[in-house]
Amino acid sequence: MFAQILVNGIAMGCIYALVTLGFVLVVRAAGVVNFAHGEMVMLGAYLGVSTTAALGLAPAVGLLVTILIMAGVGALFQRIIVQPLHGKHLLTIVMATVGISIAMQNGATLIWGPYPLTMAPFFGSRPVNLLGAVILPHTLIIIALTGLVLAALHLVLTRTGSGLMIQASAQDPETARLMGIRVQRMNTIVFATAAALAGMAGFLVAPLFIVTPSIGFSTMLKGLAVAILGGWGSLQGAILGGLLFGIIETLAAAYLSTAYKDVVAFAVLILMLLVRPQGLFPEKIGEKV
Amino acid sequence: MLQRRQRYSLLVAVMLVFTLVLAGCGAGGGGGGAADDEIILGMVVATTGAYAGGEAPLINGARLAVEHINAEGGINGRQVRLVIEDTGSEQTGAVNAYSRIASQNPIAILSSTVSAFVLAQMEQIQNAGIPTFTGGGAVALTEQNNPWLFRVRTSDAWVPVAAATFAVEELGAEKIGVLRVNDQMGEGWEQKIIETLAEHGLEPVGVEVHGADDKDMMPQLLRLQNAGAEAVIVASHPPTHVVIMKQRKQMDNPFDLIVSNSAMLPTTLELLEADELEGVYGTVDAVPVSDPFSSDWAAEYEERFGMAADFSAAEYYDAAIMVAEAARETDGSHQAIADYLHGIAGRKGMGNTWTFGDNGDGGSQVVIVRPSPEGLDALSTIVIDR
Numbered sequence: 001m002f003a004q005i006l007v008n009g010i011a012m013g014c015i016y017a018l019v020t021l022g023f024v025l026v027v028r029a030a031g032v033v034n035f036a037h038g039e040m041v042m043l044g045a046y047l048g049v050s051t052t053a054a055l056g057l058a059p060a061v062g063l064l065v066t067i068l069i070m071a072g073v074g075a076l077f078q079r080i081i082v083q084p085l086h087g088k089h090l091l092t093i094v095m096a097t098v099g100i101s102i103a104m105q106n107g108a109t110l111i112w113g114p115y116p117l118t119m120a121p122f123f124g125s126r127p128v129n130l131l132g133a134v135i136l137p138h139t140l141i142i143i144a145l146t147g148l149v150l151a152a153l154h155l156v157l158t159r160t161g162s163g164l165m166i167q168a169s170a171q172d173p174e175t176a177r178l179m180g181i182r183v184q185r186m187n188t189i190v191f192a193t194a195a196a197l198a199g200m201a202g203f204l205v206a207p208l209f210i211v212t213p214s215i216g217f218s219t220m221l222k223g224l225a226v227a228i229l230g231g232w233g234s235l236q237g238a239i240l241g242g243l244l245f246g247i248i249e250t251l252a253a254a255y256l257s258t259a260y261k262d263v264v265a266f267a268v269l270i271l272m273l274l275v276r277p278q279g280l281f282p283e284k285i286g287e288k289v
Numbered sequence: 290m291l292q293r294r295q296r297y298s299l300l301v302a303v304m305l306v307f308t309l310v311l312a313g314c315g316a317g318g319g320g321g322g323a324a325d326d327e328i329i330l331g332m333v334v335a336t337t338g339a340y341a342g343g344e345a346p347l348i349n350g351a352r353l354a355v356e357h358i359n360a361e362g363g364i365n366g367r368q369v370r371l372v373i374e375d376t377g378s379e380q381t382g383a384v385n386a387y388s389r390i391a392s393q394n395p396i397a398i399l400s401s402t403v404s405a406f407v408l409a410q411m412e413q414i415q416n417a418g419i420p421t422f423t424g425g426g427a428v429a430l431t432e433q434n435n436p437w438l439f440r441v442r443t444s445d446a447w448v449p450v451a452a453a454t455f456a457v458e459e460l461g462a463e464k465i466g467v468l469r470v471n472d473q474m475g476e477g478w479e480q481k482i483i484e485t486l487a488e489h490g491l492e493p494v495g496v497e498v499h500g501a502d503d504k505d506m507m508p509q510l511l512r513l514q515n516a517g518a519e520a521v522i523v524a525s526h527p528p529t530h531v532v533i534m535k536q537r538k539q540m541d542n543p544f545d546l547i548v549s550n551s552a553m554l555p556t557t558l559e560l561l562e563a564d565e566l567e568g569v570y571g572t573v574d575a576v577p578v579s580d581p582f583s584s585d586w587a588a589e590y591e592e593r594f595g596m597a598a599d600f601s602a603a604e605y606y607d608a609a610i611m612v613a614e615a616a617r618e619t620d621g622s623h624q625a626i627a628d629y630l631h632g633i634a635g636r637k638g639m640g641n642t643w644t645f646g647d648n649g650d651g652g653s654q655v656v657i658v659r660p661s662p663e664g665l666d667a668l669s670t671i672v673i674d675r
């Protein structure tokens with residue numbers, strides 16, 4: 001039982017990590033808490049259903065198409081919603097993202113209808129036995145793909161010119177601009193990346209969860225908690241915080257109480273804030289002026 | 290001239306309004322007051338948000354009823370118009386939507402199936418003095434003896450009892466678990482199942498709970514399996530039902546499942562593979578497709594809306610038909626209609642057998658079904674002696 005629970009917890013943690021990473025990227029780059037981020041997850045899930053179930057594309061191709069479309073959606077979101085509000089009061093921007101979130105949910109109801117949808121998992125719905133844990137191959141795919149994507153993102157952000165320009169824009173936009181970096185373009189890339197990560201998370205959970213217009217909201221709430229647990233604005237914190245949150249939540253449900261599993265998970269969060277209020281991996285003061 | 294940034298902001302605002310207006314149009318309701326030659330039938334259900342999918346069949350049922358009523362000449366020569374207000378799947382929205390409908394003086398109001406929403410509307414229902422129907426199952430709804438509230442559903446006082454009795458007497462299970470959603474409906478089911486098992490000298494081997502937004506049910510399922518459950522009774526909502534049935538198939542030697550009504554909706558069953566339905570049983574108020582009394586109606590419904598008729602659509606159809614009948618048989622006042630409805634007893638409808646009595650608890654039928662990709666196979670029908 002422990003192995004099964006642990007694998008499920010890691011898979012949930014990977015989803016939280018993907019969602020939170022996009023969340024944190026946007027916070028770092030634009031200083032904006034994007035309340036429509038959960039709806040990016042929802043849109044990714046619906047695109048997964050449309051590309052695989054409706055258009056009949058192979059799951060891998062459907063995933064690629066979904067990621068590309070979501071990157072476009074993220075870029076448009078930054079250009080049309082966030083950029084024009086640059087310099088406005090923080091609440092104005094937050095309310096704009098809340099409004100977009102509501103509009104996206106209603107839009108999804110109009111396009112895909114109010115009934116729940118689902119899609120077939122990668123490699124079918126026949127579970128495999130792995131070290132005593134009976135799990136779907138799709139669960140392993142989630143863990144593997146998340147690991148690959150996060151590693152690639154880390155490399156891009158730390159070892160490539162574009163990645164360093166994105167980091168520079170996030171840390172000190174004015175100086176970055178003086179150095180010739182096109183800060184707005186970097187912000188657009190960050191929003192596109194965040195939306196692509198959220199879309200990927202949505203695509204991956206669609207076969208396990210049921211796709212409804214409200215699927216993104218609870219995921220976003222957990223993403224917020226993970227961002228706090230990991231350290232607000234920290235990329236490493238988003239990943240490890242996500243994994244930790246997913247595992248704690250699942251283990252608490254299995255060994256303590258299913259009724260109070262969220263209480264346990266959030267109690268750990270509160271305890272962490274009391275003991276280490278800056279989170280697991282706090283953003284260094286020098287990183288952002 | 291507008292600055293570039295202002296133009297963007299304007300564009301965003303227009304897009305937002307456009308989307309929200311479109312969503313409103315999707316509700317299909319007509320606003321405005323009633324013309325002299327028409328009668329309004331109000332409806333307060335979710336057309337957006339989490340409950341929109343579950344409540345969409347209710348709208349279909351009500352629409353079909355209005356078409357039938359108008360085809361027969363309306364009510365005393367006046368056509369009926371269905372006006373729908375969206376709850377937005379939120380309690381505050383449900384209260385506000387009820388107020389908007391009530392202000393248009395409808396002949397009756399078909400309200401939500403979400404018991405918590407209707408409980409929040411209870412004072413409004415009392416004050417408005419308009420016959421109001423609900424498909425909510427919570428026992429508390431009719432315990433308040435609100436003379437204007439009518440339940441078009443079999444109460445959760447009886448459905449969980451039927452499920453537990455089936456598990457013990459028909460499946461022969463002695464180790465029975467409970468998996469329920471953490472809300473009023475789930476609590477009601479747990480209580481009734483424990484009472485019923487106690488009457489058979491049993492107690493549940495485990496009671497597991499999940500949140501309405503929970504995505505992973507494996508911990509709950511494994512705990513019940515480790516407790517030795519032979520059968521598990523599930524009280525939940527459609528999306529979670531699907532997750533439970535799918536994850537159960539990942540287990541070695543899975544236990545039987547007896548699931549609550551919403552798991553047996555056609556739109557829920559569509560999401561499941563045939564092997565995921567093995568060992569699954571359900572409770573519904575009726576199977577309109579296979580009941581000879583309602584099979585023609587069910588065929589018309591399917592042709593009209595492109596989906597199989599389910600009990601909830603049939604029950605809201607019945608509600609509208611009974612209102613029209615009451616208005617034709619009386620002077621058509623709200624009081625007269627309410628009095629007429631309270632007097633209905635043993636009336637066979639498309640979605641239930643109706644006996645409203647003094648407290649307005651209308652449904653008195655439970656059907657135990659076995660689902661398959663082809664539909665629902667009715668195993669037994671229980672009509673509660675009231």
